[in-house]
Amino acid sequence: MKNKILLVDNDRDFLEATAILLESDGYDVVRASNGQEGFQRAKEESPDLILLDMMMTYKTEGAEMAKALAADAATHNIPLILITGAKKEMGFPFEIKPDEKDLPVKMVIEKPIQPERLLSTVKLFIKKTGLEHRSFVGEIDALVDKWSGKDGNLIMILHEIQNHYGYVPREAAFELRRLLGIPLARIYEVITFYNYFKLDPPGKHLISVCMGTACYLKGAPGLLSELKNLLNVEEGQTTPDGLFHLQIVRCLGCCGLAPVMTVDGKIYGKVKKENVINILSEYSKEKMEVVQ
Ligand code: FES
Known part of the structure; x- marks a missing residue:
């Protein structure tokens, strides 16, 4: 299974060129040209990584999208990398850097970016997240098989996932949506209704x-x-x-x-x-x- 990257940028030339570069390196690339579309695609596609432009329709659109993703249970664990030309093109006098509250991204990269640097950075982040993503698929398949066709199977499967991992990983919720055909919003409604279910890994x-x-x-x-x-x-x-x-x-x-x-x-x-x-x-x- 290919690792999936969501690329969000309103500069069509940059979007297409970067998408082709990533596809040639073996990634599945989902494209979006503004923050609203990007947010929607992130929820639908469960990418392993999001590359996000800062200035789109307005100057802080990328930052607003990053905050919306960080606040949403379905997307808050997806790593974000901000790619911006704000400092060079707009002469921003200050350094743009990750900030938990105002810019919740893992990393900021300044445009123009060398293709080799982009690919090596992406590889580093995919290594941390994508392999984990793939390993879920078989395990979740087995749990769904065990409870298939039984009443209330969503709650029982979520219980098994919680017991197994200590929380309900985002990737598991997306797999359930695919395998059970239940809308993601309904899955998160159940997870957040019961205190028992956790969305983050438990502490040691x-x-x-x-x-x-x-x-x-x-x-x-x-x-x-x-x-x-x-x-x-x-x-x-x-x-x-x-x-x-x-x-x-x-x-x-x-x-x-x-x-x-x-x-x-x-x-x-x-x-x-x-x-x-x-x-x-x-x-x-x-x-x-x-x-x-
Ligand atoms: S109230 Fe009983 S142990 Fe705390």
Whole structure:
């Protein structure tokens, strides 16, 4: 199966020349000439990578499209590379660089770009994402086969995918759309309705904070906010380094130890806010040892 690249640019000559270059290197190229069309094609085609122009109908159209893709559950994991001539052609006085909030792309490349550099950059990103994409196909096929023709099979298949991978990968949702013939919007409606389903890979260590009544009254909200501050994540999120995932749970059945938190199932009882950092360091230590 060929890796798929979505190319979005309103400069028809650049679009065609770049598409031909990528196709000659073995990629399947989907073309779009503006941000709106690009966003639609990204949702329909599930590309492995998106190459996006910054200035199209208006100066920041590429940035707006990048933000829309980052905010959409179906597309937020697709890597984006911004290709722009803004600095040279328009004399932008500042450097255009990736920014999590205003320009959520992996990389910015200035035009004109050498064909060899474009191909080697694309190869690097495809290596990280495309191989993973292909490996899903056979596994998802097997799950769909197992539940084919049974009532409520979408939820059961999503459960199996969640159990298998620890989350529902974007590629899996697209495969389900293809194999079951269910609209993608319906699949994401189900995924986002149930807290159980996650759209991002789980962290290495799972932190659960009990917010049952006893724990709540004994200070669990304080523990939770300390964890959020230290890890810089909200509940339901994973730290950017993938080390911790933070979640809230209801009564863990050991109310006498309230407030209670667990890390990978290990119970910490009567936890004080000031002890949280020591608990985390037990788990981040192993990471430091690997890095050194
Ligand atoms: S309420 Fe937290 S363990 Fe019961």
